[in-house]
Amino acid sequence: MARETGTMLRSLMAGGVVAAFGAFVAAIALTYPLGSAFRPGPGFVPLGIGLIMIGLGILVAVEDVRAGVAPTPEAVPVWRPMVATVAGILVFALLLDRVGYVPSSILLVLIVARGERGRNWLTDLGIAAFMAVFGTLVFIWGLGLPIEPMVGL
Amino acid sequence: MEILQGLGLGLQTALGPSALLFCFIGVTVGTIVGVLPGVGALAAISLALPLTYYIDPTDALIMLAGIFYGAQYGGSTASILLNLPGTATAAITCLDGHPLAKQGKAPLALFVTAINSFIGSSIAIVLLMFFAPLVARVALNFGSAEYFAVMLLGLVAASTLTVGSPFKALAMVAFGIALGLVGTDVNTGQFRYDFGLLPLTDGFSLVAVAMGLFGVAEIIANIGQPPGTLHKLGRVRFKDMLPDRQQWREIWPPTLRGSAIGSFVGALPGTGPGIASLMSYAAEKRISRNPEKFGNGALEGLSAPEAANNASVQAAFIPTLSLGIPGDAVVAVLMGAMMLHGISPGPNLINDQPTMFWGLIMSFWVGNLILLVLNIPLIGLWVKLLSIPYHVLYPCIFVFICLGVYSADNSTFDIFVVLAFGVVGYGMRRFGFPATPVLLGFILGPLLEEHFRRAMLLARGDPLVFLERPISAAFLAVSALLLASAFWPRGRKGKAEEAADSGLDP
Known part of the structure; x- marks a missing residue:
């Protein structure tokens, strides 16, 4: 059981890192003027990219967990x-x-x-x-x- | 008529003494880095990029492009003799090329790849001559909405038409766009993601990002790996290289089919040689009457992908030169090189810089001829290069990389950047994230944002502008289709896909 949880955690890691990075990008984007749809400001696209990365991170995690394999090909990192x-x-x-x-x-x-x-x-x-x-x-x-x-x- | 004029101009440029010299240097360096495992075309171009500041931009591009397609020739040598693929393209060449070498037919295999590379390239160059001006003429009517849509299509195509997970590739495109955000916002002058570091207000240096993700990451992954067994060639006689009549018959049709597939795939924005050779290999195997021969040294399995990858490399210049949208990481760096020289690739390039456009195209032909001449008699020399052990080579490459990124901007800051991206790139490899989309996103991201904001501004904030304009709507529809395809269940992977999948980039 512990081993399965370990695999599961490792499968979640790749997607998790992507989503976390997306959250980081989005959070910083909020400190820039967002502007409006009429005139998008310097924070508009960064916020969008951050949110897209959060979504893609979740998709990657779902995919890796479904595949059920640890994403690292070798057991021990070099x-x-x-x-x-x-x-x-x-x-x-x-x-x-x-x-x-x-x-x-x-x-x-x-x-x-x-x-x-x-x-x-x-x-x-x-x-x-x-x-x-x-x-x-x-x-x-x-x-x-x-x-x-x-x-x- | 226009094309004939262009050809004349191009020949004049490409056959000029300086162009000829730089073309020769480019293809020779390309072949060498292609042969040496662990040094890709990308690392070589990034290294050469700062050095080209001092020469004429046309010559610079001729040389850099020469490194790119020269490496495609050289890459197959390492695959055939050493079974050591440096790229996804070369991984396909390994499948049937290495078994041929084991059967003692290495000279034949090397000859076939050289001749097929030449044929594939030539066919694609002809297409490039006819289609690039056509595409450019259509693109002259593009507004910001169309540019946004076609760039989006390129990025989506690059990540969904891939051998690995489309989500991971898409995530890497987004990562690349995020990296491209760093620096000063062109519209407002706002510093973004600079974290108070002065060098970051100019954004990351393209050379440092590319060398980190590809060069440093690749070497970290290769250090300490057991070396492949090099097949002794003995004396290479010309007689052993020439295919007999029966073999010619086996080679011709796959070569032509490979060239066609390669040209088509290469011409799509966002798809590079990796996917082209994989597709043509799969196609040959499917239509073959005896598919069991594949993987055991089938000449068809060698010639089709070889023709395809070289065709796609040349065809990749169609979207790059006519739309300003690179099809692959290496072309992306080439495009970056143009921009550094103050030339913006796009529909105006052909009219504004006819000497450069046609000169570059004709230099492809000159370069491919040089390669053919270089490769066949010099195979013995390339084999000697292969016997330099990696443990001697890699510390030297690190020195070259550090000097290369330093020289791009004369700042040690970029050495830290290359190191950071080397570590990130190594981590990406281990988790199956491809590096090519990062670079495409990094280069196209700022353009994408600019056109998006301009289109929104012109449309007074109405996002429907992207759907009301027919060309933009069509590009977006194709992008949506490709995105939807990412959710379709995928079949079991074949051997070729797995080989291409193991963390390698086209």
């Missing part, structure tokens, strides 16, 4: 690639303006590579070095992107 990707790109975005392209791209490569188990650090360092040089040559010097290769050099 967190490792996701966490490594998020961490790598965050570090890159935060450091790019502060320390420059070369160190931030090396960190980006080394961190996203952690998304896979059992990798060879030497290979990763090689890829990182290659991308640091390649990016500097082609994108910064070649195409003139306004990024410092290395801040303070």
Whole structure:
């Protein structure tokens, strides 16, 4: 029974997220002037879209529950690639303006590579070095992107 | 007469040295990204988009379009040799292409796809030449009500004529429109959904949204997946590639049928190559005298969808260039590229920018010829590309993506945006939400809202205006029909649909 409830909850999740997002869009739309049908204001269409998303979220949930299958194909979510990707790109975005392209791209490569188990650090360092040089040559010097290769050099 | 003049102008443009060069670069890059699993045409176009700010808009479009159809050629190579589809289209190619490779007929399969892609494209290009100006002439009389209705039809068609759940696709269209709301309201100057963040007052960057939903999400999903087995080709001899007389006979009719289906589906606003190849595969299987051959290396099952997807890619330019309504996510980004260059696609494009319109069309032909020449002798090279391991490739792609979104606006804010949409896109995949409709909604949403508000204003607030005008009423009726079809019970899914369904986008 508990297992069935679990499946049920998971089936409801996809539609639920859509409906909740719709409610969020609609709620914020109410803070903008709605206008009238004669002259729709900036809140008119957002409110409509929010309401439509609530409706579609309900339809999706009904459909998923009827199909009776958990919407996730794999039982366990694969967190490792996701966490490594998020961490790598965050570090890159935060450091790019502060320390420059070369160190931030090396960190980006080394961190996203952690998304896979059992990798060879030497290979990763090689890829990182290659991308640091390649990016500097082609994108910064070649195409003139306004990024410092290395801040303070 | 008009068309002949156009052709002359187009040839002049497309055969100019700079156009030729960018066409060549485009199709080559397209083939490479098509061959490499995990880098789609969309990621490649989004990456190239910021770089095109510095070149002539016509050349820019020729190159970007080249990446798009070049990737269709390359995608089949990966499917046939590696059974690793990067897109829904390629998933269909896998069904019969990979069994052929297993039987040692990979050179034949690769040759057939190259030649069929060429035939499919050519047929669609001819249609494009004749129909785009016609459609544009009709569209010149469109008012805001008609534009609203035809855009709505495009969005509804894109989400209901899909392989997965129509409700999920519709929800994603709405999500895309909601994303398009972010920024400054053009009519009143009101900031919407900016949450006090200054960069958001300009709205989300198209490149960041597209690269997040497609590029980053795709890579997260692919990291750590076991690699497919690459079939050794050995030395590819021309003799092995050519079909014999019996095989030619098996190939011709499906190719023509595939081209027809592909052109038709592609020309509808809102439907892309994924649905075209699926439909033509299903049609071939249905009319075949021995359907059991399908899935075991039937040449019909390879040639029809290959012709169809390439035909649909070219035909997708009919609604894009004549109405300003993209048929698929990649064309949507191309349309975004036009807008960034200050060109609004629509019925006036042919008159205002004849050089660009005809030049682009003729460049398709040039590009397809280059592809044919590139693909047949260079198959060996593409196979080598396939042997670059994904774990070496993906960290590099992340660097490219980050640099690409940064360069679009020179702001690190967009890197955060691409990351956020990467995570959202990965979640969408896991729950079976398609990403293409998001992008269509995102691009068409602002236009949809503008025309809706203008039509209402002109009609003094009477919503019946959308039904009183016959063209608008007809579009809305078709949309309503398509919406109703979403509620019809669906039959059990075939193998092809399941393959295309597993979180892949056309």
